[in-house]
Amino acid sequence: KAGVTQTPRYLIKTRGQQVTLSCSPISGHRSVSWYQQTPGQGLQFLFEYFSETQRNKGNFPGRFSGRQFSNSRSEMNVSTLELGDSALYLCASSLSAAVSHKIYGYTFGSGTRLTVV
């Protein structure tokens, strides 16, 4: 069974540019969440999507946005990149309790390492 796939694995961008990261969840998973990990702040929740709808959003500026497609694949976009946006961006998928009425853990991808120069 394929895991959560994130592309690209590594990315280098210049300040002021924008970037789009992609996440393909495990087949059948409809909940997709995004997290940012930095050495200083650790793992922080960005947003969560379920059935193409954003259900929850973390405390990040509006430059961070996302979307989910009908096949549950998700993208996140960061506009006007800043040096502080350099981080490991992780995507996680889950068989949401809304679907199964059971409690599941999240499966994380390996992440996209974004470096802003």
Place this chain on the structure above:
Amino acid sequence: DAKTTQPPSMDCAEGRAANLPCNHSTISGNEYVYWYRQIHSQGPQYIIHGLKNNETNEMASLIITEDRKSSTLILPHATLRDTAVYYCIVRVDSIQGGSEKLVFGKGTKLTVNP
């Protein structure tokens, strides 16, 4: 903010049991305790979760105190590959399908020594 407190680091000898403690004194009745681990430069890996009963799976055991204010993750026979940062997370799960997110603290850096 994370609702859990963990020691920043622990050491364990290879082959011995690793017992990782977690305090979650403000946990609510409908909140689960989850454990994840993150091996360097990889995404976090789900280990186990529980509500109030002790749980065991192929990876680990989870012992939750009767008052639910603390728990212990047990890796029964630690190997070098278990060296990782272990996160204890308290999470509300909504069967009705409410939004789900994980609030990570700083975790415990477990080093398994040969």
